Amino acid sequence: MRIFFILLKKEIKEMLTIQLIVSLAAMLFIFHMIGSVVGKQTKASAARNNVVVLDFDKSELSKRIIKGLADGKYMVKDASAGDLADALSNHEYEDESFFMVIGKGLERNFKLEKKHTIEVYARFSKSLSGYSSSFSAAKIRKAIGRINKDLGVYALEKKFPSADVEFMKKPVLIEEFVVIGNARARVSVKKVLAFVRSQTYFFPIAVFFLVFMAAQMIMTAIAGEKENKTLETLLSSPIDRKALIMSKLSAAAIIAVLLSGGYMLGMRSFMSGIMGQAVLGSALFTQDAFIQLGLVISAAGYLMIGISVLFCILCALAIALILGVLSEDVKSVGVMITPLMMLIMISYLLPMFIDIGDASFVIKLLLYAIPFTHAFIAPQNILVQNYSAVMWGIVYQAVVFGVFVAIAGKIFSGEALLTFKLRFGKSK
Amino acid sequence: MNAVIVSNLIKKYKNFEAVKGLSFNIKEGEIFALVGPNGVGKSTTLKILSTILSPTGGSVEIFGLDVNKDSKKIRKIISYLPEEAGAYKNLTGHEYLKFMASIFFRDKRRVLKTVKYGEELCGLKDKLKDKVKTYSKGMTRKLLLSRAVMINPRFAILDEPTSGLDILNSFEIRKTIKQLAKDGMTVLLSSHNMLEIEFLSDRMGIMNDGKLLACGAPSELKNKFSTDNLEEVFIKLTR
Numbered sequence: 001m002r003i004f005f006i007l008l009k010k011e012i013k014e015m016l017t018i019q020l021i022v023s024l025a026a027m028l029f030i031f032h033m034i035g036s037v038v039g040k041q042t043k044a045s046a047a048r049n050n051v052v053v054l055d056f057d058k059s060e061l062s063k064r065i066i067k068g069l070a071d072g073k074y075m076v077k078d079a080s081a082g083d084l085a086d087a088l089s090n091h092e093y094e095d096e097s098f099f100m101v102i103g104k105g106l107e108r109n110f111k112l113e114k115k116h117t118i119e120v121y122a123r124f125s126k127s128l129s130g131y132s133s134s135f136s137a138a139k140i141r142k143a144i145g146r147i148n149k150d151l152g153v154y155a156l157e158k159k160f161p162s163a164d165v166e167f168m169k170k171p172v173l174i175e176e177f178v179v180i181g182n183a184r185a186r187v188s189v190k191k192v193l194a195f196v197r198s199q200t201y202f203f204p205i206a207v208f209f210l211v212f213m214a215a216q217m218i219m220t221a222i223a224g225e226k227e228n229k230t231l232e233t234l235l236s237s238p239i240d241r242k243a244l245i246m247s248k249l250s251a252a253a254i255i256a257v258l259l260s261g262g263y264m265l266g267m268r269s270f271m272s273g274i275m276g277q278a279v280l281g282s283a284l285f286t287q288d289a290f291i292q293l294g295l296v297i298s299a300a301g302y303l304m305i306g307i308s309v310l311f312c313i314l315c316a317l318a319i320a321l322i323l324g325v326l327s328e329d330v331k332s333v334g335v336m337i338t339p340l341m342m343l344i345m346i347s348y349l350l351p352m353f354i355d356i357g358d359a360s361f362v363i364k365l366l367l368y369a370i371p372f373t374h375a376f377i378a379p380q381n382i383l384v385q386n387y388s389a390v391m392w393g394i395v396y397q398a399v400v401f402g403v404f405v406a407i408a409g410k411i412f413s414g415e416a417l418l419t420f421k422l423r424f425g426k427s428k
Numbered sequence: 429m430n431a432v433i434v435s436n437l438i439k440k441y442k443n444f445e446a447v448k449g450l451s452f453n454i455k456e457g458e459i460f461a462l463v464g465p466n467g468v469g470k471s472t473t474l475k476i477l478s479t480i481l482s483p484t485g486g487s488v489e490i491f492g493l494d495v496n497k498d499s500k501k502i503r504k505i506i507s508y509l510p511e512e513a514g515a516y517k518n519l520t521g522h523e524y525l526k527f528m529a530s531i532f533f534r535d536k537r538r539v540l541k542t543v544k545y546g547e548e549l550c551g552l553k554d555k556l557k558d559k560v561k562t563y564s565k566g567m568t569r570k571l572l573l574s575r576a577v578m579i580n581p582r583f584a585i586l587d588e589p590t591s592g593l594d595i596l597n598s599f600e601i602r603k604t605i606k607q608l609a610k611d612g613m614t615v616l617l618s619s620h621n622m623l624e625i626e627f628l629s630d631r632m633g634i635m636n637d638g639k640l641l642a643c644g645a646p647s648e649l650k651n652k653f654s655t656d657n658l659e660e661v662f663i664k665l666t667r
Contacts, residue, residue, distance in 0.1 A: 006530045014518050228514030233575075236478040236585075237510035237531050238500065415481045419441065 004243040004250075011251030014224075015217050020255075024262045031266030050075045051143065052087055052099045059107035061154060065118075068150040069143060071336060088123070097123045098140065108152070118147065180384055187289035190299045195290060196383060204376050206261075207309055208348045211372060214256030214313050215320035215340050218248055219333045222324030231419065233305030241412045245405070249317045294385055301382040304390045305375075311397035316340065318404035325411050347373035371400040431456040431491055431583055431614040432477065433498070436487030439472050439638075446472040448638035454631075459605065459615040461625045463658075464635035465666055468616040471511060473635075474587050477616065478508035502597040507581035510590045511618075512540065514560075520561070521556035522547070523573050525578065532579045546578030549604060566597035574603055579606050584608070590624060598616055602628055620625055622658040632658075634665050641665045 051074045055062045058080075070076050077096070079087040084101055087093055100123040109116040119180045120140050156165050176188045225231035234244060290296060297305070319340055347370040350356075356367055356377065367373045374393030381389045411417055432454040433633045439447040443506040447469040462470045477479040477488060481495045488495040493502050522543070529542040545555055550570045552563075560568065569590070577584055589605065590598035598610040598621075605628060609615050619625055625632055633643040642649055642665055646658055653661045 002534065003531065010527050012518065012610065013523070014516050017518055036569065228517075229510040229512065230514060230516060232475070232480055233508065233512040233513060233528075234477070235480045236503060236506065237528070238503040239531055342629075418475075418480060 003239055004247050007239070007243055007247035008142070008251055011221065011247050012254065015221060015251055015255050019261075024259060028262055028269070030265040032269040035269050047072060050077060050096055050098065050289050052077045052079050052093050052096050052249075054082075054084060054087055054099070054101045055080045055102045057102050057106040061107040061110055061151070062102045064154060065102065065147050065150060068146055072142075074143070074147050082118075084121070088121075098143075099123065100143070110155070115150055120144070136399045158272065174317045177287075178293060183293045185289035187293070192290075192293070192295070195295065196380065203379050204306075204352070205350055206314065207375055208323075208344065209259070209317040210256050210309070211313055211344055214252045215316045215323075215344075216333065216337060217255060218252040218317050218320045218322035219324035219327060219337055220330055221248055221252065222321065223327040223330045223333050225331040226325075226327070226418070235417070242409065245321065245408055245412055248321065249314065251319075251405075252317055253310075253313050261362055295383050297379070297382055303385075304387065304394070305378045305382055308378040308390060308397065309393050311394055312372050314401045314406065315371040315397055316344070318401055318408055321408045322404065322411065325408075325417055343370050344372055348371060353379050368396075429454050430454065431458070432460075432616065433489045434473075434486070434657045435488075437473065437476065437483055437488060439469070439476060439481065440484040444467035444553060446638055447476075450638070450640050451486075452633050452640055452643055454614055454616060456608060456614055457612050458630045459609045459617065459628050461629035461632040462616065462618045463620070463622070463625055463632055463662060464637055468635045469638040470635055471587055474508070474585050475618065478506065478585050479503055480508070486625045505582040506585060507576045507579060507583075508585045509572055509576040509587060509589060513593060515571060515575075517561035518559060520559055520565075521552055523549070524560060524571065525550075525556075525575060526576060529579065531637060541577050542580075545580075546574040549578060550574035551600070566593050570595055570597065570601065573604065577604070577613065581613065583614045583616070588593070588619055589617055590619070590621065598624070598662075622662060626658055633663060637663075 017210050017343060051069060053066055053069070055066065056077070065077075066076055077093065079093065079099075082090070084099065087099060093099075101119040101121070103117065103119070106116045106118070120143065122140055153165055153169065156163060156168055160168070175186060176194050177184055178189055222231075227236070235241075235427070269344065320337070323336045323340060324333070327333050349368060350363070354363070356364060356373075359367070374390070374397055378390050378393065381387070381393075403415050430453045432452075434450055434452050437447050437450040438445070448549070450469070450473060454462070454492070462473060464470050472481065475594060476483050476488065476495060479495055479502050482496065490502050491505060495502060515521075516527070519527065525543045525546040526539065527547070529539045533539050533542060547553075550556075550573070552567060552571060555567065560571070563571065573586070573589055576586065576655075584607070590601050591600065602624060603615070609630075617628070619628075629646060631643065631645050632649070634641045634649075642652070642661070644652070649661045650656065650658065653664050655661050655664070
C-alpha cells in the first residue's frame, strides 16, 4: 500500500501539469463567456418583436389583423405611405427584419370567400448566421398563426352572429396522459421528454469527456514511460507490478474526475447562458406529475449511476492501459487510441438517436457489448425505475474490467511490456 | 567470489536471436565492461541481468540468485541505468531522487540519507529544486547515475553511462563509478568508448553477433592481440 501511494503521488504530479490546469481554466472561461454572450444576444434578438406593416387595404379586417398583432405584443410600425421598396430602403426601418404587406382586396375577397394572400418578408440584413434569422422565421410562423386565427374568428362572427365562437374554436378538449410502468399522470409527452432531456443532457457529455481524457492520460503516461525508459528503471526495481498498474489507473481516474467536473461546470455555464432557466422553469410547473410518474432520481439511483460511471471509466482505463503498452511512443498514442474512441463514440451517439429497445438484435448486441453504453443509458434507466438493467450493466462492466485488468497484469508481469509494440510510420 | 555467473545465455525475439550462448563471470567489486558494435546483444544482455527480460536459454545467477526464479529478490540488490534514459519531467531533481529512494527503503530516515547521498553524488546543488524538464542532457545523466548508485546496490548495471555527454561530465561520471567499485560495488557496464573502458574496467568482454569473442583485462587483451590499444583489439575481433 505504501508503494501504491508513492507511485500514485508521482503519477498525479506527472499527469496534472500546469498546462493542463491552464487549458482547463481557459476552457471554463471560454464556455462561460460564449454562453453569456450568446444568451444576451438571444435575449436581445427575442426582444426585438417589431413588424413593419404596409396596409394597402385599409379595411376593417386589415385593421383587425394589425390590432391582433399589437395585442400579440408586436410593435407594429405603419409604413403604408409608400410601397415595399420604399419601406425596405427607408433609414427609419434599416434595423427591421420583418415586413408584412396586406394587399388591396383583403376584405372584399374575404366576403366572397376567396383566398387572399398576405406577403411577409424576413430580411437578413448582415449575415445568414446566428439567431436573428431563426427568430425572424419563428416570428413569421407565429404571426401567420395569429392572423389565421383572427380571420377564423372574424368569419365565424360574420357567418354565425349568435354562435358561441369560443366553443366553435375548440369543440373538443384534449387531455394528455403519460404512463410509465404502473404510474400514470396528466402531463404532456413534450414536457416529459423535455424534463428527461434536461436531466440527462449534461451527463453523456461529461462521461464522454471523462472517459476520453482518462484513457488518453493513461496511454500517454505508459507510452511516455516507455519512450523515456523510466519504465525499464521501475521494472528493474522492487516495485510490485500490481501497484504499478493500480497507481496509474487510480491517478488517471482521479484527474479525469476533476477535469470532467470542470468541463461539466463549463458546459452548464454555457448552456444556462443560452437557455436561461427555461427548461427548469417548465419542469417546475409539472413537478407533481413527474413525482407521480416516479421521474425523480433517488439517492440510491444516483449511487447506481455513479457506480456505473466509475466502472465505465475503469473499463476504458484498463483497455487504454493495454493500448498504451502497444504504443511505441507518445506520438503514436493518437493513433492507438482510435479503437477505444470508436467504441466510446458508438456508445455515446447511438443511444442519443435510437431507442435501444426497438433496435435490431445486432445493434442491441453491439451496444450492450460495449461496456460504456451501460453508463451512458444509466440515468434514463434509473428515471424509468429500470434498476435491474443498471445493475446487470454494472455487473457486466465489472466483468469486462476484471478481464482487461487480468490481461494488463499478465502483460506487466512479463517482458511483453517492453517488447510489445505496433509501429506506425517511421517513428524511431 | 563471483558476483555474476552468465552461462550459455540465449535470447530470441520471435525469429531473431539477439544473444547466442553468452558466458562470462564478474567478480565481486569488479568493474566488467561489455563492448561491441551496435545491435550485437549488449543491451539485451544487460536487460536480462536487470530482470526486465527473460532468457530464452542458459542461466544467469546474481549473488547466487537465479534471474528466472528469484527476480524479486534480485531487484532489491541491483540497480539498472538504461541507455539514454530520462527521468520524470514534471518532478524536480530532488523529488525524483526521493521517489526512487522511497521505492527501495521503507524507513524515512534511510530515505533522507539516501537522497542526501544522491544529491552529493550528482552535484547539481540548487538545480535539484528545478523540474527535470529544465535539465540539460548531462545534468539528467548525472541525476540518473546518482539515482542508480545512491541506494548502494550490490550490483550496478550501467548501459552506456556517459553516452552523449561532454568531456567534463563524462570524466566526473567515470570518477564516480571508479570510486563506487573501490567501495565494494560490482559494476557491469557497456560502452563504445575504448578509452573509457581502459580507464574504468578491471575486465572486459568483446561481443559480436550475440557471442563473446574475447574476455580478459584490457592489458591482457592488448598483449594477446599484440596491439597498443583496445580499439585495435576490437577491430581485429569484430572485422
